[in-house]
Amino acid sequence: MGLLSPRQTGLGSYGCPLPDRIENAGGGPFVGNLSFYQFNMIVSGACTAIVLFLTLGLMGRHAMRMSNPKEQIKIMRIVNMIPSYQVLSFISICVPNSYIYLQGVTEVFQAIALYAFLMLLCDFLAPTDQGKVEFFSSLETKRQWQPKKKRNGLVFLSLTWWSVLQYPIITWIAAVAQVVTQLLHRYCLGSTAPHFAHVWITAATSLSTSVAINAIIQFYTNMKGYMKEHHPLTKLLAFKLIVGLVILEKILFLILEGVNVLHRNEILTYVDVMMGLPEMIICVQMVPLCFLVLYAYRTKPYEISNAPRTVALRPQEYQAVESDGDKDTLMSGFQKRYQGGWMGLNAWAAYLNPLGLLLDVISAHRMISKARALQKAQM
Template sequence: MGLFHDSSNDDTTCPMPRPLVAGSFLYLGATGSNNKANQGTLDASENFIGEYTFHKFNMILSGACTAATCLVILFTMIKHSLRFSNPNEQLKIMRIATLLPIYSILSFIPICFPNSYVYVTGWVEVIQGIALYTFLMLLCDFLAPNDRNRVFFFASLRIPGRMDNNKTTDGLTWLQKTWYLVLQYPIAAFLIAIAECITEAAGVYCLESNNGHFAHLWLNIIRIISLGLAIMATLRFYTNLKSHMQDHKPLTKLLAFKLVVGLVFLEQIIFMILHSTDALKETSKLSYADVYIGIPTMIICIQMVPFAFFFNYAYSTKPYRVNDSSARHGNPQEYLAVEENEAGRTYKSRQYQGGPLGIYAWLAFCNALEFFREITSTYHYLEDREYGVDL
């Protein structure tokens, strides 16, 4: 049985049961015509641990991990809202942070309601795409704090070619290409998520099959290509400019985010291979829903817990704390941020801007229009090379 062809399903009938139902059937073994007696059920015929089937055990374990992830990330976001001294950077950090709890929640829902799996998981990719784009823009903020300074900074760069270091590209052209490669991923993920919902409702998606007749194979290929282009563009951006961001510990921040995206991406490929080769299949303790939905989503819920703690460390609020000595003398708490202009480096003091209990930070975080405004602003200064120079 090949990776992209299900030899057991040469016709156009999807082998996936629709819908999955509650209850258990007798498991008759791996041979014979009844080798999929547990197919179509939420619970296997035998308990996994004690009185619990794997499905119920999975709900308890994944639910606890999801709650832990949400609490850790909420704590991280609250700290940033209370020490909101650099809105541009910290708003992006708060947006990136939401990837982990949303990943956990949208992975936990299909564990409880497996029939929702195809309708839910595609939107996880959309959130991941937004977080990946936001991470790129956070790196840009580390290099230059606003559009004007960004134009001057990248205009002064010459980026070596991939194959030939003697051939270079001007920094703004290279940034423009990188920006488009990363931005295409959330757009592609959004369109793929809609296509998955439509094709699943029409009965032509077929989660189990890698037969080219069904949409599952082709949408997965498009998603993998789109994500791969975005990840490679971001990694190259970091590699070429990491020397300019050492004060921000970019490698730690890169790992805290990229490990999440990269690991889930790798797991998707691994499970695709396992299912295509029948290396992972139903048993007396694992139902169809457990094999195709429960195990992959459980792994995601579990691994988000250590990632949440690592994210809290990598995106610490320490760089955004104001000078404690000013508070002791009754002065407004300020954070000294470095900004560049044509005359060189100047230092501009900033105060905490989160308001009482960080309410202003949370209002800005919830303003989706601000996110799209940033996209249009970046588009303008990339398309108009004179943008910002004559300001």
């Protein structure tokens, strides 16, 4: 009923309960003469326009007011998770057959944002690699499962870094595997049978997500006292609400489908229930969450009064200082200049360059490896 197009009346390949090509047709009037599918596209489209306007505006302001590239490029990668979620969800609503192919991509954007968030917290603690080595070398942290025992700070940093880094790697592999298995008719979104890839890919990404988020929470718990002036709790809350709500809703919909509370009827098609409604909720809830992100990652701490927006001749090292109320300030030993270039084009180029993220990962790996090797040599 509404799930299959007129030309597709059978099941999918290899016994999958979903057809190989999913289309949303049928369904009775939901509001006036509009079906739920049409109503969903209108509401989700309006929410998508609002979210894109707000988030791209915030990213654009960071690009044009880029006084601290190391931190602000990471902030742009974090904020990018919202418009990415929004656009991919809206496309999945409009073109249901794309849903399976795009779900893995949303996880990749989420994983990149989580890694950028960890690196941003590290920059808050110490802006340079040498500073990070010195800071974590002198630090001892509690073990998660054995609070009475201590762990060296560099070991803690290395463990956290690897725990978070595996997330974008696993999700990227899972996204590719999801597309390939779907093309081979071996994914099957509507089945948890072990001979289909859906259950295994879901289990792998769920485990990877749990490990990464747990590592971030442990890192924040141990480090929050060293970066109060950066308001890390607000930034963590903005990030966690987005990820947490999406995960919670996925679990809730699985339960509701399992107990047959959600099912197709005269108004809702199977596609509406399984894909349209969950994606619509994501699109709508991103609007209020945008405002929390706008506040948590605002540009005010990076703004420089009366500074020409030109490219600096050499990198600047900024150090955060205690703020009085909302008067966040930054100080530097060099002349302060915005480094995003005309209209922030240089900043956008650096943000969009995939090699930039890869080089950041390589640099962090070298820094941690050298620090641990030096520490072992001294011991």
